Amino acid sequence: MNICVFCSAADLDDRYVTPARQFAELMGKSGHALVWGGSDTGLMKVMADGVQGAGGKLIGVSVEFLAHKARAGADEMLVTKDLAERKAQLLARADAVVVMVGGTGTLDEATEILELRKHGMHAKPVVLLNTAGFYDGLQEQFQRMETEGFLPVPLKDLVFFAEDGVSALAYLEEQAGVQR
Template sequence: MKSVCVYCGSSPGNRPEYAEGARLLGRALAEGGLTLVYGGGKVGLMGIVADAVLEHGGRAVGIIPEALMQKEVGHRGLTELHVVRNMHERKQMMADRADAFVAMPGGVGTFEELFETFTWLQLGYHAKPVGLLNLAGFYDGMLGFLSHAVQEGFLKQVHADLLHVGDTPAGLLTQLAGAPRVRVDKWQEARDQT
């Protein structure tokens, strides 16, 4: 594992644990020699994690759509900053440049990125580990909902278990580094059951 894509909020959130977790994640990435790949923003948790990576001598690669760059939310002090045409190009480039994915607390955009990457893993489009940094229990409700989806027969437990969950940056990165790279084929499993 050489690079980690981090999805997180463009705001810092209301709890100090979120910003502190972003700083700790940035430091852990830099000290572990892992390149940060993220959405390129200078605001919120995005900016905090990138600044922490850079402060500790690491590499931070940002990928931001033109429209957001024009709103002056792009971080101009990164190791690399790529300005792309739209969100689809942004997400594809982030996925291509990463060896693993981490979702921190965030809003709808963070959720969408997490679930798209998680879906791609479930469908076998990639075999990169996906992790959830559950700072201050932020994702407890979502994890409960995923368990509900398993109980209701819409998500298999084997697929739910593909999501690595940790409440500390160092612990989650250790999980991701040790995770087997297994290519899942949800549709093959479905065909095998018929």
């Protein structure tokens, strides 16, 4: 399975790095490919190192203004002209999406993916990996949106909130019908 992971390119605290590394290694050992923003910095690098080190494939989609940060040695690296094209290419190459900790760029990617899913533009499973409670507030906001009628489909049909990489991958594999 090609799993698109949206996450930060920033260097982060170990409470985020360690679970990311564990998830990446689990992905690689399970034979899954990482589809990611192509950066060789921060949490993106941690994910790429872990997946590749465990035998998984790397499919990067960078953008022109960040191409100088693209990872050498990826199995595939595409460079797009802008962020909109990058998001479209990431989704096109993925069978599933995992949103990890990140800043405004990650949040932008997450909300666009969920909006497209809400409107039936894709049916790929989406997981918000809630490492160290990072997305507790967002989960509460989504639940409020659902309760107050802002979501035309049930929240559970849009996104799965996972507390760790094991449950995130188990959910994705279950959705994809992967047999273990």
